[in-house]
Amino acid sequence: MKNKKTLVLGASSNTARYSNMAIKKLLQFGHSVVAIGLKEVEVEGVKVQTKQVPFTNINTVTLYLNPARQKEYYNYIIDLAPKRxxxxPGTENPAFYELLKLNNIQVEVACTLVMLSTSQF
Known part of the structure; x- marks a missing residue:
């Protein structure tokens, strides 16, 4: 299995949150994880940043922000140049899909947890 460095955007230390479950499951599957959220916390050893850190070699950005909250991250995500x-669910944003596609970034409307469990990640 190939390690796909993943940015979890909208990360939370709340164990009931899907972003929290995604961090744990990504690590469990051997992927390196970086995270950005509202609070500086730590999830399974992953430090959650509160600023738009210029991470490198990001393969995947997985979104846990509603479309209105995504706007401030459009340029940031495009500048990271992830593969996808x-x-x-709940983050669908057709306007952002178009921007990403124009920048040759693959768009997947899916659930990270399901993708990991079904070997589609």
């Missing part, structure tokens, strides 16, 4: 962006 996963829009988890």
């Amino acid at each position: 962006v996963i829009f988890n």
Whole structure:
């Protein structure tokens, strides 16, 4: 299995949150994880950043932000130049899909947790 460095955007230390479950499951599957959220916390050893850190070699960005909250991250995500962006349930954003496609970034409207469990990640 290939390690796909993943940015979890909208990360939370709340164990009931899907972003929290995604961090744990990504690590469990051997992927390196970086995260951005509202609070500086730590999830399974992953430090959650609160600023738009210029991470490198990001393969996948998985979104846990509603479309209105995504706007401030459009340029940031495009500048990271990931191979793909996963829009988890509740984050669907057709306007952003178009921007990403124009920048040759693959768009997946899916659930990261399901993708991992079914070997589609």
